[in-house]
Amino acid sequence: MSRTGVYLAHPRPGSFNHAVFDAVAQELRDRGSDVLAHDLCAEGFAAGLTADETETVRSAADTPDAQLASHRAEVATLDALVFIHPNWWGMPPAVLTGWVQRVLVPGVAYKLGTSDGEPQGLLKAGRALVLNTSDTPADREASEFGDPLDRIWSACVLPYVGVTDVRRVVFRTVTDSCDETRASWLREAREHARALLT
Numbered sequence: 001m002s003r004t005g006v007y008l009a010h011p012r013p014g015s016f017n018h019a020v021f022d023a024v025a026q027e028l029r030d031r032g033s034d035v036l037a038h039d040l041c042a043e044g045f046a047a048g049l050t051a052d053e054t055e056t057v058r059s060a061a062d063t064p065d066a067q068l069a070s071h072r073a074e075v076a077t078l079d080a081l082v083f084i085h086p087n088w089w090g091m092p093p094a095v096l097t098g099w100v101q102r103v104l105v106p107g108v109a110y111k112l113g114t115s116d117g118e119p120q121g122l123l124k125a126g127r128a129l130v131l132n133t134s135d136t137p138a139d140r141e142a143s144e145f146g147d148p149l150d151r152i153w154s155a156c157v158l159p160y161v162g163v164t165d166v167r168r169v170v171f172r173t174v175t176d177s178c179d180e181t182r183a184s185w186l187r188e189a190r191e192h193a194r195a196l197l198t
Contacts, residue, residue, distance in 0.1 A: 001034050003035075004033045004197075005036050005080075006021065006025050006036070007038050007081070007084065008021040008038065008039045009040050009041065009086075010093065011093070019186060020186065021037070021084050023189050024082055024190065038071075047095045047097065047102075048098060049098070049101055055105075056112065057115055059106050059111075068102055071102075075103055076109075076124070078125045080196050081127070081129070082128070082130075083096065083130045084131045091149070104160075109121070109160075121162020123163060125162075126165055128158050128167070130167070131169050133170070136173070154166045171185045
């Protein structure tokens with residue numbers, strides 16, 4: 001049985017991101033995956049790094065933070081990852097950025113011999129799905145901003161830790177979307193989640 005980690009980063013209960021999270025987690029369960037679903041804000045995941053967590057080469061030391069230790073142990077067992085979050089200032093919300101920085105640490109997610117060396121990804125999860133919401137029209141984002149979230153996930157984070165199959169979908173624009181459009185987006189999210197398992 002495959003194990004899939006599903007991570008939501010949105011602080012407002014009832015948001016469309018929450019609906020995507022619920023739909024994706026249920027679809028994966030319905031398809032036989034062992035789903036470990038985390039609403040990071042609801043769980044109170046602490047985003048800020050401690051001074052001891054800033055090492056980039058040596059393997060991370062054991063942490064007394066039980067929640068953090070659990071996330072680190074869990075991510076090493078996953079076959080696939082799903083991240084669900086809004087585009088805020090071209091970045092994931094702080095709670096997810098903090099999760100990346102505190103969980104995907106050396107010795108857990110990658111190995112780096114020297115500070116200027118090439119990383120060796122350690123995660124066994126070869127596939128990831130990133131589902132974003134945005135209130136910026138696609139043409140404006142492309143012309144004015146590029147696509148910083150694509151660079152973050154597809155170039156900076158996931159390949160670094162060994163995830164080579166990165167899929168990303170953006171649902172836009174959310175604020176002025178109607179119920180019918182949102183229902184179609186939820187169907188699409190389920191389809192992408194289903195495809196992640198094949």
